Amino acid sequence: SKTYRIALLPGDGIGPEITAVTVQVLQAVGIRCDLNFEFSTGLIGGIAIDETGSPLPEVTLDLCRSSDAVLLAAIGGYKWDNLPRSQRPETGLLGLRAGLQLFANLRPAQILPQLVDASSLKREVVEGVDMMVVRELTGGVYFGMPKGIFKTETGEQRGVNTMAYTDAEIDRIARVALEIASKRGNRLCSVDKANVLDVSQLWRDRVAALASEYPDVELSHLYVDNAAMQLVRAPKQFDTIVTGNLFGDILSDIAAMLTGSIGMLPSASLGASGPGVFEPVHGSAPDIAGQDKANPLAMVLSAAMMLRYGLDERDAADRLERAVTAVLDRGERTGDIMAEGKTLLGCKAMGESLLARL
Amino acid sequence: SKTYRIALLPGDGIGPEITAVTVQVLQAVGIRCDLNFEFSTGLIGGIAIDETGSPLPEVTLDLCRSSDAVLLAAIGGYKWDNLPRSQRPETGLLGLRAGLQLFANLRPAQILPQLVDASSLKREVVEGVDMMVVRELTGGVYFGMPKGIFKTETGEQRGVNTMAYTDAEIDRIARVALEIASKRGNRLCSVDKANVLDVSQLWRDRVAALASEYPDVELSHLYVDNAAMQLVRAPKQFDTIVTGNLFGDILSDIAAMLTGSIGMLPSASLGASGPGVFEPVHGSAPDIAGQDKANPLAMVLSAAMMLRYGLDERDAADRLERAVTAVLDRGERTGDIMAEGKTLLGCKAMGESLLARL
Ligand SMILES: CC(C)[C@H](C(=O)O)[C@@H](O)C(=O)O
Ligand SMILES: CC(C)[C@H](C(=O)O)[C@@H](O)C(=O)O
Numbered sequence: 001s002k003t004y005r006i007a008l009l010p011g012d013g014i015g016p017e018i019t020a021v022t023v024q025v026l027q028a029v030g031i032r033c034d035l036n037f038e039f040s041t042g043l044i045g046g047i048a049i050d051e052t053g054s055p056l057p058e059v060t061l062d063l064c065r066s067s068d069a070v071l072l073a074a075i076g077g078y079k080w081d082n083l084p085r086s087q088r089p090e091t092g093l094l095g096l097r098a099g100l101q102l103f104a105n106l107r108p109a110q111i112l113p114q115l116v117d118a119s120s121l122k123r124e125v126v127e128g129v130d131m132m133v134v135r136e137l138t139g140g141v142y143f144g145m146p147k148g149i150f151k152t153e154t155g156e157q158r159g160v161n162t163m164a165y166t167d168a169e170i171d172r173i174a175r176v177a178l179e180i181a182s183k184r185g186n187r188l189c190s191v192d193k194a195n196v197l198d199v200s201q202l203w204r205d206r207v208a209a210l211a212s213e214y215p216d217v218e219l220s221h222l223y224v225d226n227a228a229m230q231l232v233r234a235p236k237q238f239d240t241i242v243t244g245n246l247f248g249d250i251l252s253d254i255a256a257m258l259t260g261s262i263g264m265l266p267s268a269s270l271g272a273s274g275p276g277v278f279e280p281v282h283g284s285a286p287d288i289a290g291q292d293k294a295n296p297l298a299m300v301l302s303a304a305m306m307l308r309y310g311l312d313e314r315d316a317a318d319r320l321e322r323a324v325t326a327v328l329d330r331g332e333r334t335g336d337i338m339a340e341g342k343t344l345l346g347c348k349a350m351g352e353s354l355l356a357r358l
Numbered sequence: 359s360k361t362y363r364i365a366l367l368p369g370d371g372i373g374p375e376i377t378a379v380t381v382q383v384l385q386a387v388g389i390r391c392d393l394n395f396e397f398s399t400g401l402i403g404g405i406a407i408d409e410t411g412s413p414l415p416e417v418t419l420d421l422c423r424s425s426d427a428v429l430l431a432a433i434g435g436y437k438w439d440n441l442p443r444s445q446r447p448e449t450g451l452l453g454l455r456a457g458l459q460l461f462a463n464l465r466p467a468q469i470l471p472q473l474v475d476a477s478s479l480k481r482e483v484v485e486g487v488d489m490m491v492v493r494e495l496t497g498g499v500y501f502g503m504p505k506g507i508f509k510t511e512t513g514e515q516r517g518v519n520t521m522a523y524t525d526a527e528i529d530r531i532a533r534v535a536l537e538i539a540s541k542r543g544n545r546l547c548s549v550d551k552a553n554v555l556d557v558s559q560l561w562r563d564r565v566a567a568l569a570s571e572y573p574d575v576e577l578s579h580l581y582v583d584n585a586a587m588q589l590v591r592a593p594k595q596f597d598t599i600v601t602g603n604l605f606g607d608i609l610s611d612i613a614a615m616l617t618g619s620i621g622m623l624p625s626a627s628l629g630a631s632g633p634g635v636f637e638p639v640h641g642s643a644p645d646i647a648g649q650d651k652a653n654p655l656a657m658v659l660s661a662a663m664m665l666r667y668g669l670d671e672r673d674a675a676d677r678l679e680r681a682v683t684a685v686l687d688r689g690e691r692t693g694d695i696m697a698e699g700k701t702l703l704g705c706k707a708m709g710e711s712l713l714a715r716l
Contacts, residue, residue: 090553120483120591141499141521147556156525159560163499164518166510193604195448198505202517225607229615232590233478246551249583250608257587 003036004311007067007275009060011045012089013284014294014347015073021296021351022071022303025320028358029307033316040067044096045075045089045284055092061099069310070100070277073299074284097137102269102277103169104176105135105248106309109255109265114328118260118337121232126258131238132184133255134177135248137269139169140199142245163199165244170206172272177242178214185239189220191227191247203244227251231258256281263295263336266302268309278306288335292346295334297324300354323357361394362669365425365633367418370404370447371642372652372705373431379654379709380429380661383678386716387665391674398425402454403433403447403642413450419457427668428458428635431657432642455495460627460635461527462534463493463606464667467613467623472686476618476695479590484616489596490542491613492535493606495627497527498557500603521557523602528564530630535600536572543597547578549585549605561602582609589613614639621653621694624660626667636664646693650704653692655682658712677716684715 006026010019023039030037042060049055055075064070076089085091096102111119111129119126144162152158174190181188190207192200204221211219222230224247230237231254243251256262265281280298288294300320307317332353333342345353364384368377381397388395400418407413413433422428434447443449454460469477469487477484502520510516532548539546548565550558562579569577580588582605588595589612601609614620623639638656646652658678665675690711691700703711 085553085559088553094554121479125478142554144518149556149560152524157560158522158524159555159557160502160520160522161555161557162518162520164516166516167514193607195443195446196452196500197517197519198507199517199519201443202507202515225611228586228608229611229620232612232615233618249551250586253583253587254590254612257590260591262587 001034001036003038004068005038005040005066007064007070008039008041009044009070009072010041011073011075011284012047012077013074013286013289015075015284017290017292017294017347018280018296018299019071019073021347021354022299024351025300025323025354025358026303028355029316029319032319032358033313035313035316044072044092046077046080048092049080049083049087049089055087055089056095056099061096064096064100064275064277067275069275069306071299071303071306072277072279074280074282076284077286094142096277097269098143100274100277101138101271103136103138103272104173104270105137105252106180106268106270106305107133107135107252107255107265107281109133109252109259111259112264112328115259115261115264115337117339119258120260121258126235129235129258131235131255132180132240133248133252134173134180134240134242135252136169136173136244139165140245163197163246165199165203167202167206170203171210174207174210174242176270177240178211178217181217181240182214186216187218187220187239189222189227189238189241191222191224191241191243191251193224194221195223207242224251228254231255261337263298263334264301265298266305268302268305270309276306276310278302278310292348293335294347295336296347296350297334300324319358323354326357327353359392359394361396362426363396363398363424365422365428366397366399367402367428367430368399369402369431369433369642370435371432371644371647373433373642375648375650375652375705376638376654376657377429377431379705379712380657382709383658383681383712383716384661386713387674387677390677390716391671393671393674402430402450404435404438406450407438407441407445407447413445413447414453414457419454422454422458422633422635425633427633427664429657429661429664430635430637432638432640434642435644452500454635455627456501458632458635459496459629461494461496461630462531462628463495464538464626464628464663465491465493465610465613465623465639467491467610467617469617470622470686473617473619473622473695475697477616478618479616484593487593487616489593489613490538490598491606491610492531492538492598492600493610494523494527494531494602497523498603521555521604523557523561525560525564528561529568532565532568532600534628535598536569536575539575539598540572544574545576545578545597547580547585547596547599549580549582549599549601549609551582552579553581565600585609586612589616619695620656621692622655622659624656624663626660626663628667634664634668636660636668650706651693652705653694654705654708655692658682681712681715685711
């Protein structure tokens with residue numbers, strides 16, 4: 001039987017509860033697929049600040065580096081919102097992405113037939129939506145230098161960040177996106193602001209050049225403002241989207257919100273080699289933390305992405321995803337996706353139902 | 359009677375048709391309100407490129423500077439899409455904004471009761487939406503230096519833009535937004551990415567400091583990814599939004615698309631002094647140009663914004679807006695907002711109906 005070392009980063013808020021369910025579910029699927037998971041837990045985010053003074057202790061990064069994959073739950077909370085940026089939970093997350101060189105963020109947005117009505121959009125607009133947003137995650141304005149708040153000659157302050165991409169940074173994310181598109185619907189939409197930004201012009205040119213190596217993938221380009229509009233107007237037109245770090249932050253959240261159930265959405269962050277990080281799209285929901293109300297399904301689906309994209313264990317991934325479909329088909333719902341006529345379950349009970357489905 | 363000099367910039371595509379209607383309507387309202395409009399026409403965008411080689415000839419900028427207000431229709435088209443950026447229609451628009459120092463872009467997004475069903479969102483989600491997006495228009499990553507595509511030491515290319523704001527740039531747009539919020543619902547939401555960007559941290563701090571001078575206005579802050587989600591999830595929560603150039607480009611387009619009828623939406627771009635530019639949010643729609651199918655209402659509503667915000671002629675502005683409401687109440691629609699049981703009108707016929715309502 002194969003053994004995988006999994007770093008668990010439960011983080012803050014509902015993180016520990018949904019991690020507990022996910023571990024149980026992984027162990028159960030491991031037995032069925034003859035896989036053995038060795039879990040080790042690390043600190044990140046607010047709890048890491050409280051216990052070590054740093055949102056990403058070096059030992060956590062070491063743990064992740066020596067693992068086969070990282071499962072992260074959620075970070076942050078009101079408590080740490082007013083600390084200086086270097087000591088905020090988010091800074092730990094950015095440090096993890098940079099430290100593991102996770103340049104490719106995969107964020108699927110899929111409308112599950114059982115949850116169509118959760119969307120704020122009309123049924124006919126969103127039914128069947130199934131797209132993948134591929135976001136560059138270690139470059140662009142998130143990391144570009146120079147940055148800071150500087151004094152000008154006149155004594156004024158000037159806040160500065162640098163939106164920059166090199167050829168190589170664009171090429172590697174474009175290649176990931178083209179590969180993914182070629183395994184999905186063969187359509188890739190690259191999003192930029194090339195009518196205004198030089199960095200986007202380079203982005204567009206490189207993506208177009210690389211796409212010529214993938215004759216089966218149909219490439220289109222949209223400006224980011226138009227892409228945001230099209231996501232709201234007619235989201236079914238999209239198959240795979242590729243874009244930079246900041247545009248990807250915004251567009252992947254719009255895509256997520258189209259489903260109306262971000263408690264269901266997983267993500268994967270991958271590097272060229274080394275472990276990937278798999279985490280739900282939703283936050284740490286401090287207001288319901290510790291009350292057994294959290295929805296564990298996004299983290300379970302993140303574990304499925306880990307199996308599929310990180311460990312290449314497709315059979316186990318399929319089983320997890322089928323278990324999630326099965327609980328939804330049974331009408332079982334946590335509070336965030338509750339609807340008339342359905343059965344309300346807490347986080348643990350949802351976990352138990354998943355185990356029974358496996 | 360008062361006389362106003364209005365610079366008309368019909369631009370490309372459907373621009374000339376909707377400008378013609380708007381001029382007639384303005385003349386009619388002028389007679390009723392004892393206002394006299396002197397119209398002069400200038401070249402901008404694709405047609406300016408074709409006739410002069412530049413998307414914003416100096417003589418156009420001079421004409422605008424010596425006018426009381428500028429009415430712009432729309433620019434751009436497939437024909438000019440592959441020119442180098444310095445010769446593209448958009449560059450003329452950016453030059454106009456910079457040349458007239460139009461730092462404040464006002465983009466109202468309102469769901470008209472007659473057109474609720476045009477939205478891709480559910481009726482209960484969008485009914486009653488009425489917000490104003492105040493976008494900074496002459497700073498941020500659109501204009502920040504350094505910018506360009508540079509060669510690195512390794513011979514690679516690096517595309518660079520600079521996202522920067524100074525104290526003074528933030529203060530002046532924050533003040534405009536606070537004034538507007540105080541004349542609307544007294545709620546202002548400032549949007550940034552202060553958890554990641556230094557420039558946003560400065561933005562947030564300055565907006566908060568200025569807001570303390572407006573005790574009646576309730577200030578909130580959202581990160582841009584969350585703001586985009588909230589616009590899709592529950593747009594009624596917003597009254598006035600203030601944000602930087604790039605975030606404003608994206609968010610104002612989302613807000614516009616929520617209405618489902620961007621053929622109805624006007625905008626205003628204002629400086630500290632001098633003429634403002636008033637223009638519809640929609641584009642030049644080259645595919646229907648010259649076919650008498652365009653919707654002139656966004657440009658007519660832009661003329662109303664010109665009367666209200668540019669010339670302080672509120673009575674005339676009210677009359678224009680009432681005329682638009684009246685044609686909609688009569689069930690008259692252009693193709694872009696056509697629905698079952700309504701009467702389809704061309705651009706000219708819509709203009710005639712407006713004249714009859716005035
Ligand atoms: C928490 C924040 C730094 C982060 C980002 O902006 O990348 C988040 O919004 C995300 O999308 O993962
Ligand atoms: C055409 C383009 C340069 C422009 C912008 O990005 O500002 C447009 O999208 C707008 O919103 O007016």
